[in-house]
Amino acid sequence: MTEQTSENVFLQKIEAEIKIEPKDWMPDAYRKTNIRQISQHAHSEIVGMLPEGNWISRAPSLKRKLILLAKVQDEAGHGLYLYSACETLGITREETINDLHSGKAKYASIFNYPTLSWADIGAIGWLVDGAAIMNQVMLTRTSYGPYARAMVKICKEESFHQRQGFESLLVLSKGTEAQKQMCQDAINRWWWPSLMMFGPKDSESTNSDQSMKWKIKRKSNDELRQSFVDMIAEQIKLLSMKLPDDKLKWNKEKNQYDWGEINWDEFWNVIKGNGPCNKERIAARSKAWEEGEWVRIAAKTYAEKKINKQVAV
């Protein structure tokens, strides 16, 4: 088959909602875009364990500790589903991980913010996982098969994350004055970064347009962000808390909420590596990777020795 007909076959599949599978012909740029997006997604899951892990040893009760442990373990699992989907595109796990450590690959910038109080864990579950779910539900229908399948597994588990977060805030919101304040403070700090999770505005997003044509993405950043605002603005009423946005107001004509403006300078700054915890996060990941190197080598050597022994017998 010539390049031209391969490309036509590929586009016809996309058009007909037939998933693209690893061994199918695909344009280089489609492969690249998927590697970029899936690996970034995987890194986000892995780095996302750090701010939450911060509170495992300080959870207020055994119940909360068990929940948080299970959630953080899920994030590790999600990272692994995604790394394995990414590898089907022909990049090795080590290359992917090296790109994270070198700073070449990005991860969700939300995880560069610190978790200062226990309420942050609830706010992350409700807002950060809530924002992630909007994106991930869309991605269960993405055109690349392994990515879509990983997303289905992730979405099934993610719902627990959001619910436990909201429930934990609900308890605080009915607690003492200090607990209520802690709850409101966490919401204040996590709200805007959560909105930034949807990425640059559609007018500034370099990758969205082609991704929509290839059905890697199905909704634009701004569309998803608006649905998220509409959802959270309603849910927060149950907490009797406030979102830190004076401009937030129901717009009857548009049948959606109007709201303020994201601080885009802050967004780009955090992406460039100048957020509160960027260096700490990458340092923690690199340290874990480097200190684990002798284990990886020893385990591999041991397995190879065992195989050689079997051959000798």
Add this chain to the structure above:
Amino acid sequence: MKNFIQKFYYGDIPEEKGGGAIISKNTKTEWPLWEVFIRSKQGLDHKHIGSLHATDAKMAIENARDVYTRRMEGVSIWVVESKNIHASNPDDAESLYEPANDKIYRHPTFYQLPDELSHM
């Protein structure tokens, strides 16, 4: 395959606004890749669920348990080293599967039978 993948853009972030230098390290310590198959309950087939890295089959099964069965998704695990999986080529799909299309007489619905005929 690896050679033509140039990873310059990551995420939805324009490159000029990103940052970071390229570190190249050897990948010789990478563990082999294994494909994981899970039987979700007795009586059903094992089904492919994903892959993972492990040094040997025992480690692959242990890791598969942690990665793929945290919520009672399985009662049995198979692992196969990925290099041992042989797959048909998608380019051959036409010659492999198309001939079946015109053999409609292989399907029960091909046969028009009187309504009075029961249990068939």
